[in-house]
Amino acid sequence: MLVTGIPLPTRRPQTEREALRGAARILARVGLHQGDLVLDTFDRRLHSPHSERPMSIVAALHCAVSGDPHRPSALAYAAVSVLAHRLLVDDRGPYGEDTLALAWHVDLWGDVEGRTTESAVAVLEAAADACGVAA
Template sequence: MDVELPRPTTVSATFRAAARVIAANGHYQGDFVPDPFDREMCVPHFLRPMSMVAALKAAVTGDPHVTSLLADEAIAVLALRLEVGGEMGPYYGDIFSLEEHIAAWGDLPDRTAESVICVLYAAGDAAEVAA
Protein backbone atom coordinates (compact mmCIF):
# COMPACT_ATOMS: atom_id res chain seq x y z
CA MET A 1 0.00 0.00 0.00
CA ASP A 2 1.37 3.41 -1.00
CA VAL A 3 0.97 6.19 1.50
CA GLU A 4 1.24 9.72 0.19
CA LEU A 5 2.77 12.27 2.53
CA PRO A 6 0.90 15.53 2.95
CA ARG A 7 2.21 18.35 0.77
CA PRO A 8 3.52 21.54 2.39
CA THR A 9 1.19 24.53 2.56
CA THR A 10 3.62 27.25 3.68
CA VAL A 11 6.96 28.53 2.41
CA SER A 12 8.78 27.36 5.53
CA ALA A 13 7.28 23.87 5.22
CA THR A 14 8.25 23.84 1.54
CA PHE A 15 11.89 24.49 2.42
CA ARG A 16 11.88 21.69 4.99
CA ALA A 17 10.16 19.27 2.60
CA ALA A 18 12.69 20.12 -0.14
CA ALA A 19 15.51 19.44 2.31
CA ARG A 20 14.03 16.00 2.97
CA VAL A 21 13.78 15.36 -0.78
CA ILE A 22 17.48 16.20 -1.21
CA ALA A 23 18.36 14.06 1.82
CA ALA A 24 16.48 11.08 0.38
CA ASN A 25 17.42 11.44 -3.30
CA GLY A 26 20.68 13.38 -3.32
CA HIS A 27 21.72 16.72 -4.79
CA TYR A 28 22.25 17.04 -8.55
CA GLN A 29 24.16 19.77 -10.34
CA GLY A 30 23.74 20.96 -13.91
CA ASP A 31 20.02 20.34 -14.53
CA PHE A 32 16.83 19.58 -12.60
CA VAL A 33 17.51 15.82 -12.60
CA PRO A 34 20.01 13.52 -14.31
CA ASP A 35 18.97 12.41 -17.81
CA PRO A 36 15.87 14.67 -17.97
CA PHE A 37 14.82 13.24 -21.36
CA ASP A 38 15.02 9.60 -20.21
CA ARG A 39 17.58 8.60 -22.83
CA GLU A 40 19.54 6.38 -20.45
CA MET A 41 17.49 6.01 -17.27
CA CYS A 42 14.08 4.56 -16.53
CA VAL A 43 13.89 5.69 -12.89
CA PRO A 44 10.96 8.08 -12.27
CA HIS A 45 12.13 11.69 -12.03
CA PHE A 46 10.81 12.17 -8.50
CA LEU A 47 13.19 9.42 -7.29
CA ARG A 48 16.32 10.84 -8.95
CA PRO A 49 18.85 13.19 -7.39
CA MET A 50 17.69 16.74 -8.06
CA SER A 51 18.68 20.38 -7.93
CA MET A 52 17.38 22.73 -5.27
CA VAL A 53 14.83 24.23 -7.66
CA ALA A 54 13.61 20.77 -8.67
CA ALA A 55 13.41 19.72 -5.01
CA LEU A 56 11.29 22.77 -4.16
CA LYS A 57 8.91 21.95 -7.01
CA ALA A 58 8.82 18.24 -6.13
CA ALA A 59 8.15 19.02 -2.48
CA VAL A 60 4.98 20.89 -3.41
CA THR A 61 3.72 19.05 -6.50
CA GLY A 62 5.40 15.64 -6.36
CA ASP A 63 7.07 16.30 -9.73
CA PRO A 64 10.38 18.18 -10.12
CA HIS A 65 9.19 19.69 -13.42
CA VAL A 66 5.76 20.97 -12.35
CA THR A 67 5.53 24.40 -10.85
CA SER A 68 3.00 25.91 -8.46
CA LEU A 69 2.44 29.26 -6.82
CA LEU A 70 3.81 27.98 -3.51
CA ALA A 71 6.95 26.56 -5.15
CA ASP A 72 7.47 29.84 -7.04
CA GLU A 73 7.07 31.82 -3.81
CA ALA A 74 9.65 29.61 -2.07
CA ILE A 75 12.00 30.00 -5.05
CA ALA A 76 11.67 33.79 -4.85
CA VAL A 77 12.33 33.85 -1.11
CA LEU A 78 15.35 31.52 -1.39
CA ALA A 79 16.88 33.35 -4.35
CA LEU A 80 16.94 36.59 -2.37
CA ARG A 81 18.76 34.84 0.50
CA LEU A 82 21.59 33.31 -1.55
CA GLU A 83 24.79 35.09 -2.52
CA VAL A 84 26.36 34.10 -5.83
CA GLY A 85 29.44 35.86 -7.11
CA GLY A 86 29.02 38.64 -4.56
CA GLU A 87 25.42 39.29 -5.64
CA MET A 88 22.52 38.85 -3.23
CA GLY A 89 19.68 37.72 -5.43
CA PRO A 90 19.40 37.88 -9.21
CA TYR A 91 19.54 41.07 -11.25
CA TYR A 92 16.01 40.53 -12.57
CA GLY A 93 13.00 39.35 -10.58
CA ASP A 94 11.33 37.03 -13.09
CA ILE A 95 10.94 33.37 -12.13
CA PHE A 96 13.56 32.20 -14.61
CA SER A 97 16.19 34.57 -13.18
CA LEU A 98 15.25 33.52 -9.64
CA GLU A 99 15.58 29.82 -10.57
CA GLU A 100 18.89 30.45 -12.36
CA HIS A 101 20.30 32.26 -9.31
CA ILE A 102 19.47 29.30 -7.06
CA ALA A 103 20.86 26.88 -9.66
CA ALA A 104 24.09 28.89 -9.87
CA TRP A 105 24.50 28.64 -6.10
CA GLY A 106 23.77 24.91 -6.10
CA ASP A 107 26.06 24.25 -9.06
CA LEU A 108 29.21 25.65 -7.44
CA PRO A 109 31.92 22.95 -7.62
CA ASP A 110 32.25 22.31 -3.88
CA ARG A 111 28.51 22.35 -3.14
CA THR A 112 27.45 19.25 -1.22
CA ALA A 113 24.07 17.75 -0.45
CA GLU A 114 24.73 18.48 3.23
CA SER A 115 25.25 22.20 2.60
CA VAL A 116 22.12 22.34 0.44
CA ILE A 117 20.08 20.64 3.16
CA CYS A 118 21.44 23.00 5.82
CA VAL A 119 20.58 26.06 3.71
CA LEU A 120 17.06 24.79 3.06
CA TYR A 121 16.44 24.12 6.76
CA ALA A 122 17.89 27.54 7.68
CA ALA A 123 15.63 29.18 5.08
CA GLY A 124 12.67 27.31 6.58
CA ASP A 125 13.54 28.59 10.03
CA ALA A 126 14.00 32.15 8.75
CA ALA A 127 10.70 32.05 6.86
CA GLU A 128 8.95 30.77 9.98
CA VAL A 129 10.32 33.66 12.05
CA ALA A 130 9.42 36.20 9.38
CA ALA A 131 5.85 34.92 9.06
Protein backbone atom coordinates in the same frame (compact mmCIF):
# COMPACT_ATOMS: atom_id res chain seq x y z
CA MET B 1 9.50 5.95 6.31
CA LEU B 2 12.30 5.26 3.88
CA VAL B 3 15.39 3.16 4.43
CA THR B 4 17.28 6.40 5.12
CA GLY B 5 15.06 7.06 8.13
CA ILE B 6 13.65 10.24 6.62
CA PRO B 7 9.86 10.19 6.86
CA LEU B 8 7.85 10.93 3.75
CA PRO B 9 5.55 13.94 4.00
CA THR B 10 1.94 12.97 4.62
CA ARG B 11 0.52 16.02 2.83
CA ARG B 12 1.67 18.62 0.35
CA PRO B 13 3.18 21.84 1.72
CA GLN B 14 0.89 24.83 2.17
CA THR B 15 3.48 27.48 3.08
CA GLU B 16 6.94 28.54 1.90
CA ARG B 17 8.36 27.17 5.14
CA GLU B 18 6.82 23.75 4.54
CA ALA B 19 7.98 23.77 0.89
CA LEU B 20 11.56 24.58 1.91
CA ARG B 21 11.56 21.81 4.54
CA GLY B 22 10.02 19.38 2.07
CA ALA B 23 12.70 20.17 -0.51
CA ALA B 24 15.39 19.66 2.13
CA ARG B 25 13.97 16.20 2.92
CA ILE B 26 13.83 15.32 -0.77
CA LEU B 27 17.44 16.37 -1.38
CA ALA B 28 18.58 14.50 1.73
CA ARG B 29 16.93 11.40 0.29
CA VAL B 30 17.84 11.60 -3.42
CA GLY B 31 20.89 13.90 -3.47
CA LEU B 32 21.78 17.17 -5.17
CA HIS B 33 22.20 17.13 -8.94
CA GLN B 34 24.12 19.88 -10.69
CA GLY B 35 23.66 21.14 -14.22
CA ASP B 36 20.03 20.22 -14.91
CA LEU B 37 16.75 19.68 -13.08
CA VAL B 38 17.26 15.94 -12.58
CA LEU B 39 19.86 13.33 -13.38
CA ASP B 40 19.39 11.98 -16.93
CA THR B 41 16.47 14.27 -17.74
CA PHE B 42 15.84 12.65 -21.13
CA ASP B 43 15.86 9.06 -19.79
CA ARG B 44 18.77 7.93 -21.93
CA ARG B 45 20.18 5.64 -19.22
CA LEU B 46 17.77 5.67 -16.30
CA HIS B 47 14.17 4.50 -16.18
CA SER B 48 13.28 5.42 -12.61
CA PRO B 49 10.72 8.16 -11.90
CA HIS B 50 12.27 11.63 -12.02
CA SER B 51 11.05 12.31 -8.48
CA GLU B 52 13.38 9.55 -7.24
CA ARG B 53 16.53 10.83 -8.96
CA PRO B 54 19.12 13.33 -7.73
CA MET B 55 17.78 16.80 -8.53
CA SER B 56 18.56 20.48 -8.39
CA ILE B 57 17.34 22.70 -5.56
CA VAL B 58 14.65 24.27 -7.75
CA ALA B 59 13.49 20.83 -8.91
CA ALA B 60 13.33 19.70 -5.28
CA LEU B 61 11.12 22.69 -4.44
CA HIS B 62 8.82 21.88 -7.36
CA CYS B 63 8.74 18.24 -6.31
CA ALA B 64 8.01 19.07 -2.68
CA VAL B 65 4.96 21.10 -3.69
CA SER B 66 3.60 19.21 -6.71
CA GLY B 67 5.21 15.77 -6.49
CA ASP B 68 6.91 16.36 -9.86
CA PRO B 69 10.30 18.09 -10.25
CA HIS B 70 9.17 19.44 -13.64
CA ARG B 71 5.82 20.91 -12.51
CA PRO B 72 6.14 24.46 -11.18
CA SER B 73 3.58 26.09 -8.92
CA ALA B 74 3.00 29.47 -7.33
CA LEU B 75 4.02 28.11 -3.91
CA ALA B 76 7.22 26.56 -5.26
CA TYR B 77 8.15 29.85 -6.92
CA ALA B 78 7.40 31.75 -3.70
CA ALA B 79 9.82 29.41 -1.90
CA VAL B 80 12.39 29.87 -4.69
CA SER B 81 12.08 33.63 -4.18
CA VAL B 82 12.64 33.32 -0.42
CA LEU B 83 15.72 31.20 -1.03
CA ALA B 84 17.11 33.31 -3.88
CA HIS B 85 17.16 36.39 -1.68
CA ARG B 86 19.26 34.55 0.91
CA LEU B 87 21.95 33.33 -1.49
CA LEU B 88 24.92 35.07 -3.07
CA VAL B 89 26.69 33.89 -6.21
CA ASP B 90 29.98 35.70 -6.79
CA ASP B 91 28.92 38.15 -4.06
CA ARG B 92 25.74 39.03 -5.95
CA GLY B 93 22.06 38.41 -5.42
CA PRO B 94 19.56 37.62 -8.17
CA TYR B 95 19.83 39.74 -11.32
CA GLY B 96 16.05 40.11 -11.59
CA GLU B 97 12.81 39.51 -9.74
CA ASP B 98 10.98 37.39 -12.30
CA THR B 99 10.54 33.69 -11.58
CA LEU B 100 13.10 32.63 -14.18
CA ALA B 101 15.80 34.95 -12.81
CA LEU B 102 15.17 33.80 -9.23
CA ALA B 103 15.19 30.10 -10.17
CA TRP B 104 18.32 30.59 -12.27
CA HIS B 105 20.05 32.26 -9.33
CA VAL B 106 19.18 29.42 -6.94
CA ASP B 107 20.40 26.82 -9.41
CA LEU B 108 23.60 28.79 -10.05
CA TRP B 109 24.28 28.63 -6.33
CA GLY B 110 23.58 24.90 -6.33
CA ASP B 111 25.83 24.35 -9.36
CA VAL B 112 28.94 25.86 -7.77
CA GLU B 113 31.78 23.36 -8.04
CA GLY B 114 32.11 21.37 -4.82
CA ARG B 115 28.59 22.18 -3.61
CA THR B 116 27.33 19.24 -1.55
CA THR B 117 23.92 17.84 -0.85
CA GLU B 118 24.52 18.57 2.82
CA SER B 119 25.15 22.27 2.20
CA ALA B 120 22.03 22.55 0.03
CA VAL B 121 19.94 20.82 2.71
CA ALA B 122 21.40 23.13 5.38
CA VAL B 123 20.53 26.25 3.35
CA LEU B 124 16.98 25.03 2.75
CA GLU B 125 16.54 24.28 6.45
CA ALA B 126 17.96 27.70 7.43
CA ALA B 127 15.61 29.44 5.00
CA ALA B 128 12.68 27.46 6.45
CA ASP B 129 13.73 28.44 9.98
CA ALA B 130 13.88 32.10 8.92
CA CYS B 131 10.36 31.84 7.47
CA GLY B 132 9.21 30.46 10.81
CA VAL B 133 10.70 33.39 12.70
CA ALA B 134 9.20 35.94 10.32
CA ALA B 135 5.74 34.39 10.45
